Amino acid sequence: MKKKVVLAYSGGLDTSIILKWLQTERDYEVVAFTADIGQGDEVEEARVKALNTGAVAAYALDLQEEFVSDFVFPMMRSAALYEGYYLLGTSIARPLIAKKLVEIAEQEGAVAIAHGATGKGNDQVRFEMTALALRPDIQTVAPWREWSFKGRADLEAFARQHGIPVPTTQKDPWSTDANLLHISYEGGILEDPWAEPPAHMFKLTVDPALAPDTPEYVEIEFEGGNPVAIDGERLSPAALLARANQLAGAHGVGRLDLVENRFVGMKSRGVYETPGGTLLYHARRAVESLTLDREVLHQRDALAPKYAELVYNGFWYAPEREALQAYFDHVAARVTGTARIKLFKGNATVVGRKSPISLYDKELVTFEADNVYNQADAAAFIKLNALRLRVKARADQKAAQQALLEETGA
Structure with missing residues (x-):
């Protein structure tokens, strides 16, 4: 047989x-x-x-539903970008x-x-x-x-x-790979990193220059770390990503031209369209800005590049990726709220955000009169944080004076 x-x-x-x-x-x-x-x-x-x-x-x-719910959304909860730009559409x-x-x-x-x-x-x-x-x-x-x-x-x-x-x-003199998160274009005429991609190549996004002259406002709602609704309509994960693609693509959002470092050791040029993913990325960051503690957010962002590298290099089922996922999921549990995004001529701009568990306290940050913050406390805060800097400066001054004495023989 x-x-x-x-x-x-x-x-x-x-x-x-x-x-x-x-x-x-x-x-x-x-x-x-x-x-x-x-x-x-x-x-x-x-x-x-x-x-x-x-x-x-x-x-x-x-x-499609398994792809978005079990792979795309968990990855998005990490805020991962490979080499600062790539939303990992093929990798995931x-x-x-x-x-x-x-x-x-x-x-x-x-x-x-x-x-x-x-x-x-x-x-x-x-x-x-x-x-x-x-x-x-x-x-x-x-x-x-x-x-x-x-x-x-x-x-x-x-x-x-x-x-x-x-x-x-x-x-077409290039290769493509498509899924619900993105389309990638590589090879052929794109192998020259100086050559601009042909205008007719793109499929998910209109040319930003030809996008509508009137901006469109979109509201993305998150619950416990995942996007669940667009403009008040609750959708399944795959349907939500498809709707995000449609909305953002119509305004030319989500194009990326990148020379990236492959795991095998060479550089390659890839052109990507990720309209819905780009929209959801900016919306998520807007809600996170309200709901995540400063140090937690900074720590998450410090770990996200490592997570992106693991996904890019093929280590989805590695224990280190799974461990990081547990951490990111714990952090993302607080990401609940709504972001308002303006789509216009290739840009997705955050113009509003709200959350029922927001850490933003207007009474604390207002420039008007308040009764919750004593501005005089800042003097001691600054002095204590500057203590090590002052100690170092005094030591440097003392060493410089000693060197001068030795040089002049005094």
Whole structure:
């Protein structure tokens, strides 16, 4: 009996070639798996295409709610940004896809999983680290690290040999990856970091210059760390993110052009559209500014880059990420309230925030007369905090005087 492998299958030319290569060159029975995490109608098309290409079974699973509730929202509770900018839209999808690959492998009695990630990128690490964390004995077949094809012409020749349709029109000269959180664009003409992305490339956001000339105000409500409603309408996690994408994208919010450091060691240029994620990020920070203690907020922000690095590098199921998650979830439990955001010409600007558990005390901060704060107390506060600075300054002065005496021989 032939061994089975479960392939992460997109329906594109590359994974279709991989499917056939696994059959003809590795003698596997191939089970195809396509995850619906918000990329649209292509999911069912991919399932049918996989069967037509020779898969013995094909799964197309709607994972949108699980993706947002169990992966995107927990990540958002950390306020994570990779290298100060990237909202991790591709990174956070990989552990869910790999988790399902392993589950289907168990269900189908497969000995291995396979993916179409190249040996240069981050996704190979993310898929395989997740799989090994969940099933230590799982094997992985990574054709891009194994086959002898030298370039696109070799791949297309193999496709024609095995009856796999090859597009006759020129594909957009870049690669894309889409889910409910974002779309990424890499490769091709974008490999020149000086070249501006083509205007027609973007799909989720309008050109900010062409966005409406009238701003739109949006209210995002949070409860216990998660967004739960937009403009007073309560929505499921996936529906809320989809609505946020629609609202922010219509005003050109959420574009990012970044040269990032891949885990494998090279720099790469990626262009991203994350309209809903950008809107929710700014809304969350607005509510946090009212509800989180200063030192807790600063400590959370100090730890967030490490969390972002773990997600980016594929360590979702590592104990250190899980430990940080427990801390971030504890902090986020106080993030309850509403943020008002103005969307206009590519910007998402906080213009209001409120919370029933706000730590903001107008009586304390007012410039008008008050009876709760004695301004004279600040003098002692400053003097005590400056004590170590004064001690150091006196020591430095004394050392300088001694050096001068020794220099002059006095």
